[in-house]
Amino acid sequence: MSGFKKFAVAGAGNIGRFIAEELLKLKQTGVVSSVVVLTRESSAASQSVTELAKQGAKIAIVDYASPSSLASALAGIDVVASAVSGEALGAQVLLAEEAKKAGVKLFVPSEYVIPTEGQTEGALGQKASLHKKLKEIDLPYSLYHTGPFADWIFTPYFGWDLTNNKVTIAGEGNAPVSWTTRRDIARFISHASTAFPREKIEWRTFRIEGDRKSLNQIVADYQAKTGIQLEISRESRAELEAAVQKEPGNFGKAVQLIWDNGGSLVGEPGQLSNTDWPEWNPTSVVDAIIAANPRA
Template identity: 45%
Template structure:
């Protein structure tokens, strides 16, 4: 057992909601004592739902308001960040508040592909955070989970399978990891409560529900939906690189570039650390 009993979660968006629900399940089971949810708006339907389930929902003016966030985090053993997008630049302040509040472990907002060694563009905030955590002496745990199997099939990312048209980087043959957000929540909360603290601090967990290339995904989708034909287009790596050079914060081009290089094949090295974890295959979400 980790000895971590009191948790705080910053952000209840695309992944945070699922982790919050699993923490609250653990609270009902007696594994977790308290769950604090930080949000900038405690009046949303989601905030109210989590409060009704037993979360202590606390509104903070901003995640970089260190004094306010420190006060909200008092008593938390572990702080989990699920803030995303431009807000990830606020994570060093959140980590400082966690340290000042007495937290013993910090979980940065990763929930994606391999980020190690990336220091520019959309990856820069993650690298800056890890350097800051080392500087302030706050132990941390990373979770690399690949793409969200239950969410990623959207036109915004050129992955709208149901629209009949998708666009992949390079030749579409690079492997990619897929894990549903429900399964991510289950694994994360189990790891943070059941594994010894010394096996958490400084550890990167690599987990996946399944692994396929995007070309394989198209074939699996068409097999599950007989009579459906998905049009596939490919963007050369050279074009993606040019787009990123022109705009280092071009999220879609960066993702397509990294997917094409296999950097979102995180592996399943740590699936076996919880043998009872049986993640759903990506085909469940087509």
């Protein structure tokens, strides 16, 4: 076991609330002794923060631009798990610096989704630069690459209007993609950070996936499992590339192009960290979609 018992989770939104919930489950069993959720004042009254407080989390309202605010919140913490959003990635630099000063022993950056090694531009470049920062200040990290969130991303914004049984496949749709639910990601992070020995988690990149399927495979499997016939539209690869060129800031189209380029695999099968926890048993992508889109 790592011996880590005191955790801070920075952010309680899209993935952070799941990480905090899984750590709080371990608190109930005595594996974890405390869970602190860092949140901005503007988010302190949000439903997710309120629910985490009810479950036993300590809520620390912080200013991510204030060293003293972060230092106070991080006093005595063993592990910081960052789940800040893309817009707040820059705040992780000061968060890491103050974590090091406070004696934090492990930092889990807000990585997730797409592997960031060697990236230099945009949000992925920001994430990669933080790895260097953590090495400079000698604060060990655990990186988690997971693929897109299978329980969150299949929405009309990304071409999946399941309420109306309509799906638009952008590109060829044949490239395999790594998919993992937020709950399964949180379970793995919480388990690894407590159950694994330190030498197995320090300076380690974990490549985990709940499932590996192309968009075309997902459509076929969803229809077979539910008996629902989907109306499929297709946007050609050329149309998708043109859309990204025309609107470089269109996040949805950019993500769909990454999928079609094969850029959302967390690694080759032999590189996966799933085998580090054989009992993990993550949810399949189709089961995640069905659970996130229940039928009356």
